[in-house]
Amino acid sequence: MNQKFALTGTTRPDAQVRHISVLLSSTARGARLARLLAVDALRSWEVPYETAGQVVAELAANAATHGRVPGRSFRLTLYVVGATLRIEVTDTRGDRRPVLREPDDIAESGRGLFLVDALADRWGVAEDRHPRKTVWAEISLAPAPERGTSRFGDVGD
Template identity: 70%
Template sequence: MDQETTIRNLSLLLSPTPRGARLARLLATEQLRSWGVPLDPAGQIVAELAANAATHGRVPGRDFRLTLYVVGRTLRIEVTDTRGDRLPHLTRPAPDATTGRGLLVVAALADRWGVAPGPHPRKTVWAEVDAAM
């Protein structure tokens, strides 16, 4: 199989906590490194989406899922949580705000991103980057 037809994937369940969000970034970084995929900007995108899942998508006792796909030269990052009733949206925080910039970072770093609903009660926030390997 050549690089254009190879499909790589990883899917992990993680606790919706700051520790789970950090672990998502660490595990994603190691997996991407083993696949030969550039770590930037993917590592930062994973960190932002995982932090959002742990902060805004948290439901006690329900994990969030991190999924990475590499198809051809595209890396797709998906973070699924169980707060489908809380869809993310871009906001412009006040200049002195200490939070609220995660999706702005994702939008700036990703080639494409979006939100996919369901199945109930889930939602998936995804981002794609062209990963020249």
């Protein structure tokens, strides 16, 4: 039997659910590819991609560096639901949970989660079936209010 599937619900762009999930090698090349694939998907969905691309790059680099187990891959998953983008990176090192630290002034690395914390609205770590973990970040896609105005009116009103 041949069936066609479609998204259910309203057809407003802000109510659509968009999703991509891809398995990538736990290498520097896999981390770079994660960013390129994410930016390409977000562009095709007509979603802002600059901040998200940086968050994906940092999470994927962490998965390839700190979550690497030889012969095992990491998974990049993107969801756009309404006005929220959720980025998930799952690796096979559940025993190594990420730790947010103030970066050392002279260190050449160690700023990835610091950047994710600054760029994302929310982020965290979810334990998965052993030995996996998922590091996730959410970014609001709602337009920021115009500068100089507030929802209560202009200053001096």
